[in-house]
Amino acid sequence: MHGKIVGFEAFDIRFPTSQQLDGSDAVHADPDYSAAYVVLRTEAGDEGHGFCFTLGRGNEIEVAAIEALGRMVAGLDIGDIVRDSRGFYRLLTQDSQMRWLGPEKGVVHMAAAAVINAVWDMVSKLAGKPLWKYLADLPPQELAAMADFQYLSDALTEDEAVEMLRRAEGGKADRESWLLEHGIPAYATSPGWLGYSDEKLVRLCGEAVDDGYNLIKLKVGGSVADDQRRLALARDAVGPDTRIAIDANQKWDVGEAIDWMAALAHHAPYWIEEPTSPDDVLGHAAIRRAVAPVRVATGEAVQNRVMFKQFLQADAIDIMQIDATRAGGVNENIANLLLAAKFGVPVVPHAGGVGLCEVVQHLAMVDLVAIAGDIGERSIEYVDHLHEHFVDPVRVVDGSYRAPRRPGFSSEIRPGSIEEYRYPTGSAWRRLAGGAVDQA
Amino acid sequence: MHGKIVGFEAFDIRFPTSQQLDGSDAVHADPDYSAAYVVLRTEAGDEGHGFCFTLGRGNEIEVAAIEALGRMVAGLDIGDIVRDSRGFYRLLTQDSQMRWLGPEKGVVHMAAAAVINAVWDMVSKLAGKPLWKYLADLPPQELAAMADFQYLSDALTEDEAVEMLRRAEGGKADRESWLLEHGIPAYATSPGWLGYSDEKLVRLCGEAVDDGYNLIKLKVGGSVADDQRRLALARDAVGPDTRIAIDANQKWDVGEAIDWMAALAHHAPYWIEEPTSPDDVLGHAAIRRAVAPVRVATGEAVQNRVMFKQFLQADAIDIMQIDATRAGGVNENIANLLLAAKFGVPVVPHAGGVGLCEVVQHLAMVDLVAIAGDIGERSIEYVDHLHEHFVDPVRVVDGSYRAPRRPGFSSEIRPGSIEEYRYPTGSAWRRLAGGAVDQA
Numbered sequence: 001m002h003g004k005i006v007g008f009e010a011f012d013i014r015f016p017t018s019q020q021l022d023g024s025d026a027v028h029a030d031p032d033y034s035a036a037y038v039v040l041r042t043e044a045g046d047e048g049h050g051f052c053f054t055l056g057r058g059n060e061i062e063v064a065a066i067e068a069l070g071r072m073v074a075g076l077d078i079g080d081i082v083r084d085s086r087g088f089y090r091l092l093t094q095d096s097q098m099r100w101l102g103p104e105k106g107v108v109h110m111a112a113a114a115v116i117n118a119v120w121d122m123v124s125k126l127a128g129k130p131l132w133k134y135l136a137d138l139p140p141q142e143l144a145a146m147a148d149f150q151y152l153s154d155a156l157t158e159d160e161a162v163e164m165l166r167r168a169e170g171g172k173a174d175r176e177s178w179l180l181e182h183g184i185p186a187y188a189t190s191p192g193w194l195g196y197s198d199e200k201l202v203r204l205c206g207e208a209v210d211d212g213y214n215l216i217k218l219k220v221g222g223s224v225a226d227d228q229r230r231l232a233l234a235r236d237a238v239g240p241d242t243r244i245a246i247d248a249n250q251k252w253d254v255g256e257a258i259d260w261m262a263a264l265a266h267h268a269p270y271w272i273e274e275p276t277s278p279d280d281v282l283g284h285a286a287i288r289r290a291v292a293p294v295r296v297a298t299g300e301a302v303q304n305r306v307m308f309k310q311f312l313q314a315d316a317i318d319i320m321q322i323d324a325t326r327a328g329g330v331n332e333n334i335a336n337l338l339l340a341a342k343f344g345v346p347v348v349p350h351a352g353g354v355g356l357c358e359v360v361q362h363l364a365m366v367d368l369v370a371i372a373g374d375i376g377e378r379s380i381e382y383v384d385h386l387h388e389h390f391v392d393p394v395r396v397v398d399g400s401y402r403a404p405r406r407p408g409f410s411s412e413i414r415p416g417s418i419e420e421y422r423y424p425t426g427s428a429w430r431r432l433a434g435g436a437v438d439q440a
Numbered sequence: 441m442h443g444k445i446v447g448f449e450a451f452d453i454r455f456p457t458s459q460q461l462d463g464s465d466a467v468h469a470d471p472d473y474s475a476a477y478v479v480l481r482t483e484a485g486d487e488g489h490g491f492c493f494t495l496g497r498g499n500e501i502e503v504a505a506i507e508a509l510g511r512m513v514a515g516l517d518i519g520d521i522v523r524d525s526r527g528f529y530r531l532l533t534q535d536s537q538m539r540w541l542g543p544e545k546g547v548v549h550m551a552a553a554a555v556i557n558a559v560w561d562m563v564s565k566l567a568g569k570p571l572w573k574y575l576a577d578l579p580p581q582e583l584a585a586m587a588d589f590q591y592l593s594d595a596l597t598e599d600e601a602v603e604m605l606r607r608a609e610g611g612k613a614d615r616e617s618w619l620l621e622h623g624i625p626a627y628a629t630s631p632g633w634l635g636y637s638d639e640k641l642v643r644l645c646g647e648a649v650d651d652g653y654n655l656i657k658l659k660v661g662g663s664v665a666d667d668q669r670r671l672a673l674a675r676d677a678v679g680p681d682t683r684i685a686i687d688a689n690q691k692w693d694v695g696e697a698i699d700w701m702a703a704l705a706h707h708a709p710y711w712i713e714e715p716t717s718p719d720d721v722l723g724h725a726a727i728r729r730a731v732a733p734v735r736v737a738t739g740e741a742v743q744n745r746v747m748f749k750q751f752l753q754a755d756a757i758d759i760m761q762i763d764a765t766r767a768g769g770v771n772e773n774i775a776n777l778l779l780a781a782k783f784g785v786p787v788v789p790h791a792g793g794v795g796l797c798e799v800v801q802h803l804a805m806v807d808l809v810a811i812a813g814d815i816g817e818r819s820i821e822y823v824d825h826l827h828e829h830f831v832d833p834v835r836v837v838d839g840s841y842r843a844p845r846r847p848g849f850s851s852e853i854r855p856g857s858i859e860e861y862r863y864p865t866g867s868a869w870r871r872l873a874g875g876a877v878d879q880a
Binding site: 107310 | 467468469470471472494495496497498500501502504505508534535536537538539540541542543544545546547548549550590591592593594690693694695696716717718719720721722723726741743744746747749750753754
């Protein structure tokens with residue numbers, strides 16, 4: 001595989017989702033789901049598409065960061081990147097001047113994810129495989145070589161990772177067949193946004209059960225009384241057999257989380273997600289000890305593998321929720337998946353937003369086939385928003401994500417959608433600016 | 441106090457320090473010390489100056505973030521900000537859309553620090569006091585009210601903080617007199633940059649002792665043999681009574697740090713700084729247990745108060761090194777100082793870079809006078825670079841920082857320096873672009 005990357009283009013794409021309170025939770029009241037989007041091009045005309053997800057304001061800062069990193073990628077050969085993708089990860093995350101802005105966290109790390117994800121979209125398209133299959137087919141040493149084990153060796157060394165991947169080769173073909181037949185269960189977050197009325201909550205809960213979901217999630221953290229009422233309504237709507245997880249989106253202090261969960265305990269939530277700051281490993285560990293047997297889940301705002309390592313070392317989480325564009329893209333998520341497998345904690349990816357379902361499914365699928373090697377409690381978050389803007393949208397059938405068949409990372413946004421939702425010049429935004437709230 | 445903030449201006453200021461390898465360490469080989477700089481203006485013409493420090497590339501990303509936050513500040517009244525400065529901190533750090541880019545970390549958090557620091561420069565100028573004195577004169581409840589205790593209450597509540605500050609009022613006047621007479625000890629990092637020759641190292645070590653410093657710091661982590669040789673040379677140069685701290689700048693994995701420190705143990709370094717990832721609380725705790733009695737220090741890359749809380753809870757550090765522009769400015773550093781005081785860990789601020797000495801001295805001084813209330817092992821890093829560009833440069837006399845007397849936060853860069861070092865249009869950069877490496 002070869003091809004010199006000769007240029008890139010970055011786009012500020014925003015969808016005016018705040019108009020409907022889609023995506024509203026205890027902390028994020030009015031998101032405009034957005035993508036800082038990048039297209040890499042080779043001299044042969046091959047393309048790779050990647051993005052990081054944001055909530056609207058500040059998306060232009062991510063675009064500025066993508067432009068800084070894009071300049072480092074222009075001129076590289078895609079074959080050289082594949083042969084030393086750890087080196088490529090470090091090029092983008094360890095630049096001796098830019099690393100000060102992270103290191104490996106926040107705006108610059110999410111921008112690195114966008115560029116790295118674009119590279120893997122290009123690579124898997126050139127290989128003629130969907131990314132999950134491309135990764136699952138790699139020999140153990142090559143898959144492990146994508147991860148950066150710096151700062152991980154007290155929990156997981158590269159040799160251990162290769163050995164784990166070798167063991168997972170047993171049964172790999174069977175798991176791939178199983179995946180192609182069954183897919184990976186989805187769980188439904190769409191019913192439970194905090195800004196929705198009780199009537200809408202109940203209706204959407206019923207629809208989720210009808211659509212084959214056996215796990216739904218409600219946002220909590222507004223008030224205890226509201227949470228109790230909404231949990232009771234949801235339970236009535238879904239019946240006794242559907243699990244209900246809850247998500248506080250970082251709303252509480254440690255003691256507050258413990259007290260609040262005590263007040264909700266009789267509703268037996270399946271997990272409590274983001275009970276406190278995503279930076280608070282020790283806080284999550286304290287909460288987990290207090291709220292057991294309710295599971296503790298986190299990850300969508302966990303900045304990198306060093307934090308995930310500690311959540312696992314401290315026994316702070318039962319469920320690890322990687323995000324495809326928060327940590328450093330495919331490469332760092334391979335490290336995250338390896339860590340989770342080492343500690344025996346299931347990965348249930350965060351999704352929703354713009355295109356997060358499309359891309360993160362590939363990571364859950366390589367996890368199932370080639371890394372964890374077990375379906376267990378695994379599922380993938382699903383939110384039914386904005387899929388129509390993607391060239392290869394997710395297919396969720398009977399409550400399960402179906403494995404993508406098309407080459408690439410499913411990360412490509414339709415050209416017409418890019419034009420319509422470019423901020424602030426796209427036609428959708430010009431219409432809003434003109435006072436006509438008209439979301440196509 | 442009142443005055444409506446009617447506008448702001450952001451500047452990308454870079455100094456071509458990489459030409460001389462000033463500031464070179466095991467991880468940052470060639471920094472161009474830079475400031476993403478902001479000037480706030482009221483309708484009456486009052487100004488507040490703030491900045492965050494970066495290493496060069498990517499400074500434009502910080503400027504983009506400052507512009508996004510500056511738009512939130514325009515229109516506010518400085519009196520309202522002072523009356524609810526915690527609310528102002530949250531306005532800048534908890535915007536429901538922009539917080540996704542952190543939360544409270546990385547590019548957006550450093551930009552918030554720049555804007556917040558500019559506000560406190562303006563406030564203390566309007567009050568006619570240097571910032572350290574303005575803060576030290578606040579009643580305990582008002583000083584505590586600057587800090588955001590969200591996510592801290594399992595370690596420190598606001599009531600406890602007020603009580604601590606009340607206790608520290610005893611002896612405050614005496615400590616202020618002592619500060620005005622003696623200043624706060626500086627320690628010298630200038631001798632020990634990794635890119636300097638042995639000859640330069642020895643010469644600068646001797647000069648540091650002659651200048652009255654009793655603590656110097658060397659960068660380590662290139663190779664064990666080099667570190668051993670440089671430590672021996674430095675010890676010969678400074679004699680037996682000067683303490684030598686060492687700084688690995690995040691170079692090592694946990695096990696590697698422990699092994700490397702074992703190889704340097706006979707040099708009895710005073711502390712080991714940043715032995716591993718600044719995100720690795722548990723790793724620092726493991727290293728601290730292994731290298732005792734050598735102290736463990738960190739903080740210049742610690743993103744926020746939630747991380748500092750955990751470093752303290754986990755007994756992971758002996759020395760806490762706050763940075764004035766990494767965490768969320770004056771407000772979050774008040775929280776950090778309160779946490780350190782609660783846990784009895786001395787704060788020895790990080791400085792150097794562009795203007796970090798100028799601003800962080802104010803925080804060390806309010807810590808001494810009104811928070812920790814004890815000089816103990818406290819000192820402030822000192823690097824003799826770039827002070828000539830500041831309107832109110834630090835005064836280090838006989839190895840001690842002298843308390844600033846001039847109103848404000850000492851954060852204002854001279855207009856001529858702004859023009860000369862604006863990137864890429866300033867005359868210094870135009871000269872470099874023209875091939876004439878001519879640093880004034």
